[in-house]
Amino acid sequence: MLYCSECCFQTDVVFDHSTGDAVCNSCGLVLESHCIDETTEWRTFDDSNHDPNRVGAATNPLLSGGGLSTVMAKPNGEVLRGLNNDPDRGLIMAFKTIETMSDRLGLVPTIKNRANEMYKILEDRKWSKGRNLDALLAACLYIACTQEEKPRTLKEIFSVANGASKKEIGKAKEHIMKQLKLSEMTQQEKHTGDYMRRFCSALGLNNQAIKAAQEALHKSQEFDIRRSPVSIAAAVIYILSQLSDDSNKKPLKDIAAVTGVAPATIKGSYKDLSPHASEIIPNWYRIYLSG
Known part of the structure; x- marks a missing residue:
């Protein structure tokens, strides 16, 4: 509260932090200018418990000492001495790579954190030695996605991996599952329905079509x-598209682009599914289309 000479009474004040002005809330008169803001200026925030820090990055429990370190440098910028010799340098680089891949796929932080934890275990037990690092990190992210019930196809993970081939990522995934004794629930076959909903949404299908596709x-x-689950999912979408009217039909190239399955593979899967189309397409959806 400050006294406003214009209003002639004590009034509430609004501080404009960009200019340092104290402004009367009633008439808008600048009562004080170039005020000094003495409140705390937070720099970073910890995602886990919203604990703000004055300087530096948030602590990371996966790193020794929480990832905190002190480095002394000469006036010319040359590093003189690191007090902890940065023992977690390799882990930090790996976590940054996982974060970059996660950001490119638009994944939530919980998936990134699970992938980090998985790689930390592999590193501590020396199970990552002699392995392709990029493939190993991509595989950690792939498994983390399925464990958090936000699965991504191997082709999607491959698209953000730093040069690792799909074959290398697949081998790394099998290595991780064997070493960590992970259950079959991490396999994509268990989550094909999740893929289906995401594919249908990306193609702009309505709720009825999505439900019919899942059934x-x-x-x-x-x-x-004998086709991969993702190929069958793409073929099911293609079959439903053929049943729709011209305005709702989706071109094969669009289905291929969204699902990551080659057009020739979709046609092959479509050919295998066609003899069973009358049994797999729900009757209620046929009635819905005819109505």
């Missing part, structure tokens, strides 16, 4: 279709 995908598991 058709579940029904297709009763038949011996």
Whole structure:
């Protein structure tokens, strides 16, 4: 509260932190200018418990000493001595790589954190030695996505990996699952329905089409279709698209782009599914289309 000479009474004051002005809340008169803000200026925030820090990065429990270190330097900028010799340099670089891949895929922080924890275990037990680091990090992220029930296809993970091939990522995934004794729940077959909803949403399908696609995908598991789950999902979407009117049909190239499955593979899967189409497509959806 400050006395305003214009209003002639004590009034509430609004501080403009960009200019340092104290402004009367009633008439807008600048009562004081170039005020000094003496409140705390926070720099970073810890995602886990919202604990703000005055300077430096947030602490990381996966690093020794929380990732805090002190470095002395000469006036010319040359580093003189690091008090802890940065023992976690390799981990820090790996975590940054995982963070970059996560950001490019738009993943939530919990997936990134789980992938970091997974790699930390591999590093501590020396299970990462002699392995392709980029493939190992990509595989950690792939498994973390499925464990957090936000699965991504191997092709999506490959698109953000730093030069690692799909074959290398696949081998790294099998190595991690074997060493950490992970259950089959991390396999993409268990989460194909999640892929289906994401694919349909990306193609702009309505709720009825999404529900029909998920039911058709579940029904297709009763038949011996020797195709990958993602290929079958793409083929199911293609079948539903063929049943729709011209305004709702999705071009094969669009389905291929969203699912990451080659057009030729989708056609092959479509050919395998066609004999069973009458059984896998829900009857209610046929009625919905005819109505």
